[in-house]
Amino acid sequence: xxxxxxxxxxxxxFANKTKSVTPAQTTIIVPLYNYDHTIGLAxxxxxxxxxxxLSLVVVDDGSTDHSQxxxxxxxxxxxxxxxxxxxxxxxxxxxxxxxxxxxxHHCQSPFGxxxxxxxxxxxxxxxxxxxxxxxxxxxxxxxxxxxxxxDHGLLNTQLWSRSRLARGNYIDAMALIRKQAWAEVGGxxxxxxxxxxxxxxxxxxxAGWHGVRVPEILARYRVHPDSMLQSTTNRLAVLRKxxxxxxxxxxxxxxxx
Numbered sequence: 001x002x003x004x005x006x007x008x009x010x011x012x013x014f015a016n017k018t019k020s021v022t023p024a025q026t027t028i029i030v031p032l033y034n035y036d037h038t039i040g041l042a043x044x045x046x047x048x049x050x051x052x053x054l055s056l057v058v059v060d061d062g063s064t065d066h067s068q069x070x071x072x073x074x075x076x077x078x079x080x081x082x083x084x085x086x087x088x089x090x091x092x093x094x095x096x097x098x099x100x101x102x103x104x105h106h107c108q109s110p111f112g113x114x115x116x117x118x119x120x121x122x123x124x125x126x127x128x129x130x131x132x133x134x135x136x137x138x139x140x141x142x143x144x145x146x147x148x149x150x151d152h153g154l155l156n157t158q159l160w161s162r163s164r165l166a167r168g169n170y171i172d173a174m175a176l177i178r179k180q181a182w183a184e185v186g187g188x189x190x191x192x193x194x195x196x197x198x199x200x201x202x203x204x205x206x207a208g209w210h211g212v213r214v215p216e217i218l219a220r221y222r223v224h225p226d227s228m229l230q231s232t233t234n235r236l237a238v239l240r241k242x243x244x245x246x247x248x249x250x251x252x253x254x255x256x257x
Contacts, residue, residue, distance in 0.1 A: 003183070003184070003185065003186035003187075004105070004183050004186070004187065005101045005186050005187035005188070007098075007101060007102055007105045008090050008091070008094035008098045008101075008102060009090065009091040009092075010059075010088050010089060010090050010091060010102055011088070011089050011091070012086060012087070012088060013060070013068065013072060013087040013088065013089050014072050014075050014076065014085070014086070014087040015084070015085065015086045015087070016075070016079035016080075016082075016084065016085050017083070017084040018079070018080055018082065018083060018084065020053070020083045022052070022053045022083070023053065023083065023108075023109070024053045024054055024055040024082075024083040024084070024108070024109040025051070025053050025054075025109055025110060025111060025130055026051065026053075026054055026055070026109055026110075026111045026112065026113055026126050026129075026130060026176065027054070027055040027056065027057055027103075027106075027107040027108065027109045027111070027112045027113070028046050028054060028055070028056050028057070028112075028113045028115055028126070029057050029059070029100060029103030029104060029107065029112050029113065029114050029115065030042065030043070030046075030056070030057070030058045030059070030103070030115050030116070030117055031059050031061060031096055031099035031100055031103065031114075031116065031117065032058050032059060032060045032061065032063060032067050032068075032071060032099070032117045033060070033061045033062065033063050033067070033093070033096075033099070033117075034063050034064060034065045034067060035063075035065075035067055035117035035118050036063070036065045036066040036067040036069075036070045038117055038118040038222070039058075039067055039070055039071055039074075039117045040070055040074055041120060042115060042116075042117050042118065042119060042120060042121075043056075043058075043071070043074050043078070045120040045121040045122075046115070046121060047078055047081055048121075048123045049121065049123055049124075049125065049126045049127070050123050050124050050126075050127050051126040051127040051130060053083055054081075054082055054083065054126065055082055055083050055084050055085070055107070055108065055109055056075075056082050056084075056085045056086070057085075057086045057088065057103045057106045057107065058071050058075075058086070058087050058088065058103075058117075059088045059089075059090065059099040059100075059102045059103050060087065060088065060089045060090065061090050061093050061094060061095070061096070061098070061099040062089075062090055062092050062093030062094070067117070068087070068089060071087055072087055075087055084108075086106055088102055088103075088106065090102065095190060095192070096188075096194075096196060097187075097188035097189060097190045097191065097196045098188075098190065100114055100187075100188050100196075101187040101188050104177075104179060104182050104183075104187060107179055109179070110178065110179060110180075111129075111130065111133060111176050111177065111178055111179065112176075112177050112179055112182065113125075113126060113129065113174075113175070113176045113177070114173055114174060114175060114177065115174060115219075116173070116174070118222045118224070119174060119219060119220060119221055119222055120219060120220040120222075121218065121219045121220075122217070122218050122219060122220070124216075124218060125143055125218035125219050126176070128143065128214050128216060128218055129141040129142075129143060129175075129176035129214055129218070130176065132176070132212045132214050133176060133178060133212065135212065137208070137209065137210060138178070138209070138210055138211065138212045139177065139178050139181035139204040139207075139209025139210065139211065140175045140176060140177045140178065140181065140201075140204065140209070140211050140212070141175060141176045141211070141212045141213075141214055142156045142171050142172065142174070142175040142176075142211060142212070142213055142214065143156060143174070143175075143213075143214040143216060143217070143218035143219055144156045144157060144213070144214070144215065144216060144217045144218065145172055145174060145217065145218075145219050145220065145221040146217050146219070146220045146221065147220075147221050147223055148220050148221070148222060148223070149222040149223040149224060149225070150223040150224055150225035151223040154217065155172050155221055156170075156171060156172055156174075156213060158170050158213070159213050160210055160211040160212060160213060162205045162210075165201060165202065165205060166252055166253050166254045167254050167255070167256075168255060168256075169195065169197070169198035169201070171197070171198075171201055171211065172197070172221060173196075173197035174219055174221065175197075175211075178209075181204055181207070181209045182200075184207055184209075185200065185203035185204060185206075185207050186203070187200075188200055189203075189249070191242065191245065191246075193238050193241060193242045193245075194238075194242065195242050195246060198246065199246060199249065199250075202246070202249070202250040202253065203250075206250065243255040
């Protein structure tokens with residue numbers, strides 16, 4: 001049974017399909033909103049993947065800078081590297097969950113990898129994550145991430161555990177997701193204050209899917225200095241509000257916020 005989510009109105013800005021005899025195993029899905037200064041670097045890291053049979057979908061969610069133009073030009077120059085590429089533009093800003101759902105809607109491959117437009121992949125990322133999803137009961141695979149920019153450290157260091165997930169999210173959104181699992185749980189929920197990735201992991205657990213940690217640092221997660229300036233009071237208020245919503249959706253959660 002599938003519960004495919006509603007898809008926000010959109011237009012196709014650019015599309016190209018090569019005459020590849022090998023179908024794509026993975027579609028890299030990039031939600032894009034006002035990142036004209038980083039989207040080129042993110043796409044360059046996709047181009048450099050050792051996995052060859054790849055598709056690429058970028059969903060511009062109402063950018064007001066030059067993001068769409070930068071992305072379109074990059075695709076025109078590099079389209080032949082991929083089985084197919086698409087640049088989709090939402091008619092208006094619909095939010096991160098909607099952008100990711102639009103990307104999965106256009107994903108024709110078994111897997112979709114969610115990459116934010118300010119993050120980077122190391123060359124073996126997709127190939128190693130694909131290997132981790134050979135288990136048909138695994139809904140997603142998540143690599144270890146190197147934090148850079150305004151902070152440093154590692155993310156996604158812990159193994160999958162539903163009991164650990166009940167106490168709080170420890171898995172970033174940057175993951176290779178089985179499209180069947182995404183469709184089965186109805187995709188990403190619209191949560192205005194974030195945590196849509198945490199909500200998805202919880203929905204997967206409830207549907208009988210599990211995650212697989214790939215024990216290698218395979219991507220880079222950017223922390224922006226300005227994102228670290230939000231007051232502790234405001235941040236805690238949002239956390240409490242979102243935690244209450246999530247506990248209503250998933251009553252087995254034991255969040256302490």
